[in-house]
Amino acid sequence: MSAPQAENQPILAVTDLVSGYDPGVPIVRGASMTVAPGEIVVILGPNGAGKSTFIKSIAGLVPKQSGSVRLEGREIAALPAHRLVHEGLAFVPQTENVFGQMSVEDNLRLAAGILPKAERAPQLDKMYGMFADLARQRHLLAGRLSGGQRQMVAVARALMVSPRVVMLDEPSAGLSPKLVEQVFVNLAGIRKAGVTIVLVEQNARAALAIADRAYILAEGRNAHEGGAADLWNDPAIAALYLGGGKLRGREVPA
Amino acid sequence: MNLQFLVDGLLTGSIIGLGAIGVTLTYSILRFSNFAHGEFISWGAYATLFTSGILGWAMGGAVPAIGPFSFGWTLLVAAVFAMALTGLLALGLDYVLFRHLRRRANAITAVMASFGASMALRSLLEFFFTSSPTYFSKKLQIAKQLGLGIRATPDQMVLIGLTAALVLSIHLLLTRTQTGRSMRAVSENPDLARVAGIDVARIVNITWMIGGALACAAGIMVGLLVQIRPYMGFDLLLPLFAAAILGGIGSVPGALIGGLIVGLAEAVAVQTVGAEWRAAIAFLLLIVVLIVRPSGLFGVRS
Numbered sequence: 001m002s003a004p005q006a007e008n009q010p011i012l013a014v015t016d017l018v019s020g021y022d023p024g025v026p027i028v029r030g031a032s033m034t035v036a037p038g039e040i041v042v043i044l045g046p047n048g049a050g051k052s053t054f055i056k057s058i059a060g061l062v063p064k065q066s067g068s069v070r071l072e073g074r075e076i077a078a079l080p081a082h083r084l085v086h087e088g089l090a091f092v093p094q095t096e097n098v099f100g101q102m103s104v105e106d107n108l109r110l111a112a113g114i115l116p117k118a119e120r121a122p123q124l125d126k127m128y129g130m131f132a133d134l135a136r137q138r139h140l141l142a143g144r145l146s147g148g149q150r151q152m153v154a155v156a157r158a159l160m161v162s163p164r165v166v167m168l169d170e171p172s173a174g175l176s177p178k179l180v181e182q183v184f185v186n187l188a189g190i191r192k193a194g195v196t197i198v199l200v201e202q203n204a205r206a207a208l209a210i211a212d213r214a215y216i217l218a219e220g221r222n223a224h225e226g227g228a229a230d231l232w233n234d235p236a237i238a239a240l241y242l243g244g245g246k247l248r249g250r251e252v253p254a
Numbered sequence: 255m256n257l258q259f260l261v262d263g264l265l266t267g268s269i270i271g272l273g274a275i276g277v278t279l280t281y282s283i284l285r286f287s288n289f290a291h292g293e294f295i296s297w298g299a300y301a302t303l304f305t306s307g308i309l310g311w312a313m314g315g316a317v318p319a320i321g322p323f324s325f326g327w328t329l330l331v332a333a334v335f336a337m338a339l340t341g342l343l344a345l346g347l348d349y350v351l352f353r354h355l356r357r358r359a360n361a362i363t364a365v366m367a368s369f370g371a372s373m374a375l376r377s378l379l380e381f382f383f384t385s386s387p388t389y390f391s392k393k394l395q396i397a398k399q400l401g402l403g404i405r406a407t408p409d410q411m412v413l414i415g416l417t418a419a420l421v422l423s424i425h426l427l428l429t430r431t432q433t434g435r436s437m438r439a440v441s442e443n444p445d446l447a448r449v450a451g452i453d454v455a456r457i458v459n460i461t462w463m464i465g466g467a468l469a470c471a472a473g474i475m476v477g478l479l480v481q482i483r484p485y486m487g488f489d490l491l492l493p494l495f496a497a498a499i500l501g502g503i504g505s506v507p508g509a510l511i512g513g514l515i516v517g518l519a520e521a522v523a524v525q526t527v528g529a530e531w532r533a534a535i536a537f538l539l540l541i542v543v544l545i546v547r548p549s550g551l552f553g554v555r556s
Contacts, residue, residue: 059449060448061445061448061449080448081445081448081449082447082448082449082450082451082452082453082454085449085450085451086451090449091449093445093446093449096443096446097446098446099438099439099442099443099446100442101438101442102435102438102439102442106435109432109435110432110435110436110439110450110452111450111451113432113435113436113450113451113452114451157450161451
């Protein structure tokens with residue numbers, strides 16, 4: 001789907017972000033990222049590179065020390081986490097990303113709270129249309145669901161408010177290979193619906209297969225960036241950051 | 255065995271339950287034990303006494319009691335007003351004290367601060383109202399025979415009914431409304447709640463208002479059934495926590511049922527082994543329940 005606005009206007013632009021839990025100890029040390037409307041951008045890098053902290057600080061969950069975050073041109077770096085959803089930026093955490101003691105439906109209704117009353121029920125139906133499994137399990141406690149279904153609730157929860165950009169922290173973590181595939185098929189479907197996607201992933205192969213572009217972070221800074229296929233096929237980068245030499249030479253499945 | 259313990263236990267249990275709901279809500283949403291919660295009970299009772307006194311004075315003397323009850327309409331109006339005031343007191347205490355500690359200090363600091371606040375609030379009551387007991391009304395009430403050897407005054411019966419209505423409305427608020435869902439969400443996972451667009455600060459304020467208002471209701475019950483004195487709330491503090499833990503921290507129905515169990519256990523103890531043993535019996539019960547079910551009756555294992 002073509003983006004409605006000019007391609008050169010990024011939907012999300014992060015510039016020189018410095019952030020961390022303790023003021024004196026930055027984990028992200030000046031990382032930048034631009035995302036065009038309708039893109040899937042993946043953030044890769046070794047353990048401890050600050051990938052998760054990077055998107056958590058964009059989502060307002062980790063204090064930012066400096067840097068700028070612009071969503072559709074508006075500066076949002078100073079907004080608290082709960083305001084970002086109103087601005088159109090949704091976030092799906094890696095773990096504990098559903099309210100386990102609430103039903104599936106209550107999880108979704110909770111997220112609908114920021115919508116005008118008249119839009120809540122239609123939006124709920126839309127999610128049940130998109131995720132048929134959830135419609136069947138709407139009255140089950142979310143904590144009772146399998147890992148894959150919980151991930152579905154978490155993604156549906158984020159999509160309830162029709163965000164412009166969804167950020168996901170390792171959506172494939174802890175899932176079986178078959179479910180990982182399902183998650184990435186879902187993400188591709190969500191992008192088709194016009195939602196821009198940013199994700200942090202350990203599973204470089206699966207993520208690069210659906211991504212347009214990738215950023216590789218190391219020690220809290222940008223180490224490399226480029227088209228998904230270019231990064232994948234660069235043997236030096238694959239050896240350094242994408243899981244070592246065993247992957248070299250394998251083509252990205254198109 | 256005389257069945258009178260049922261009425262006595264139900265009344266004490268309602269009082270403890272109303273207070274314990276506030277304790278369990280503040281614990282699950284703010285994650286600390288507020289030992290000043292008993293003072294909300296006392297302040298609520300005195301706020302009601304003070305307001306109904308002013309209303310009575312403005313009406314030019316004592317207002318006649320309603321039907322068979324010991325109180326007139328001024329007390330009912332004062333009760334509603336005082337519940338709002340006590341909610342604001344809880345909110346104010348959070349604003350000047352707990353809010354700052356939540357951001358920087360660890361849990362034990364906040365607990366000790368709540369002890370300090372408890373003493374300060376209690377001393378203020380002694381300063382303004384002296385430590386001698388007072389009453390909403392000194393009118394004697396005749397208990398009615400209800401059969402099976404049970405007797406209850408009209409006040410006692412209407413208070414049990416009002417408690418049930420109050421608890422039911424809180425339960426509906428928590429389970430059926432967006433505010434209630436948000437409160438459960440913040441209690442389970444504050445970060446995820448923020449990501450879902452919930453203003454956690456607003457939910458914290460609502461929690462204090464509800465806790466304060468229910469504590470005030472408990473204080474009014476103590477005032478109507480026993481007497482009003484500055485220590486009335488502090489003396490209830492241990493039973494409040496016992497009830498909240500027994501029912502399972504975070505559970506509103508659990509807090510009420512915990513309160514009723516503690517209340518009934520105390521009433522049975524008074525009748526069978528003697529009044530001086532009642533706290534011991536209630537805590538023995540608490541220990542037994544916690545050994546069998548460490549998360550409390552309705553608690554969720556975390």
